Amino acid sequence: MAGCWDERLYKNSSVVSLTGFEGEIGKLTAYYAYPEATTTEMKTVIITGNGVSPRDVRQDAELNVEQTMDLSVLSTILISEKTAEDDIYKYLDGYFRDANSPITSKLAIIQGDLKPFFEVSEDKQSTAGEYYDRFITSLEENSMVIPYTLQTASTIIFEDAQDLALPYLKMGEEKHPKAEGMALFSGRSFTGKTLTIDEGVLLNILNDSLGFATRISYLYEDSPVTVRINKSKRKLNISENKIEIPLKLEFILSEFPDDNLDKTSVKKELEQFLEKEIEKDMKEVIKKLQEANCDAIGLGRSVRAFHPEWFKKDWSEHFSTLDISPKVDVEIVKTGILE
Structure with a gap:
């Protein structure tokens, strides 16, 4: 028998559940959040990487962790609205070229700075990615946003007869993420125009x-x-x-x-x-x-x-x-x- 030749133990990796990008190709910043257990509690660790491309910033982030980062259970990808105004596929391409990357990750466009959306997850009992995954899923179940995963969104990105509309989140006054509506894309780029939550419900009916x-x-x-x-x-x-x-x-x-x-x-x-x-x-x-x-x-x-x-x-x-x-x-x- 071949045995467990492809075994990868979680204890040997920093298992990232949430990632996000802001900036642009050439001057890009990425954030990675993964859980770390201590003798008394489970806490979320946030690592920052800088570089010229999504793969480059990940490599830079690896320099700050004691174990190799594992993105095989990545739940959510957050992208700054300014970054999404560029070709969004530039920031997703690497996930389709890695056999260990999940294709069920949720996607969301973020208003303003990205870092506060990671910091708010530090106090959550669940992993950071699971928190946003449940948050977006609840919006989908109430028909406030169109349900998309990394896989289904990619089919629309390459589609010349339909455009994306992704969840649009902002940081509320109480330092808590809030659903603001849907971010409208034309082709692969965020147009800067959005729908409100109520309009998102009507879009789901039309869709x-x-x-x-x-x-x-x-x-x-x-x-x-x-x-x-x-x-x-x-x-x-x-x-x-x-x-x-x-x-x-x-x-x-x-x-x-x-x-x-x-x-x-x-x-x-x-x-x-x-x-x-x-x-x-x-x-x-x-x-x-x-x-x-x-x-x-x-x-x-x-x-x-x-x-x-x-x-x-x-x-x-x-x-x-x-x-x-x-x-x-x-x-x-x-x-x-x-x-």
Whole structure:
């Protein structure tokens, strides 16, 4: 028998769970966070590396650790917004060339300096990467960001018919990471434009990539109304310069103090109100996407597949010139626990 010829023991390595980049190629800084056990506690160690490329900064960081850094269980990669304005693949290429690199790592774009996002993890009981992995996963489950891993994001990076939209985080006033929305990409570069969290929910509906729970809230005649999507059905009506997106949304009512929904007229008025507001907000989301030349909805894929004669090689720019209109049809199918 061959035995454990490829055995790699964690005790012999500094197992990095979180990494991040800021700066630019030629003058790059990277941070690495890994857990270290003492006789009394588990703490997070943060190592900084400087160099001209992602592989060079890792080698520089290796000079500051007593054991070789192991990135085989890397959970999250954070990238500064200024760095992401360059070709983002330059900073991810090395992970695809190393057989030990995981392809399930989460990605996020960071507002401001990167170091505070690493320092905040020092007080967490879990590893730094696991903390951000759970943080981003919770956003995905609530349909606030589109779910991407290193692998799925790379397929979009090389796709000429769809663009990336990654989680956008900032440091809150209480020195705690906060989800700010979604960072919009055109091709491989961050455009500097973002969507809010509420707009991210609408983008997930348009993208047909809903998480476990999708909630939308409005103020209806001075009364709060919150609905949760029970079922969503999206179609695309494509012509040469126009794309219509009919959406059939079934809602469960989560909050509505006014009630009186046993009256058909009240229920119908509420449905019409939701249709009007959601359609209006979706148009604003599409407007922002077009201003950023960011087809995060993936309309280009459908155009290329079913109407190749209308597909343009410079799709991101062509996308911004199209007449794109959502058409929302709302039905409230459940108003409470018993109904």
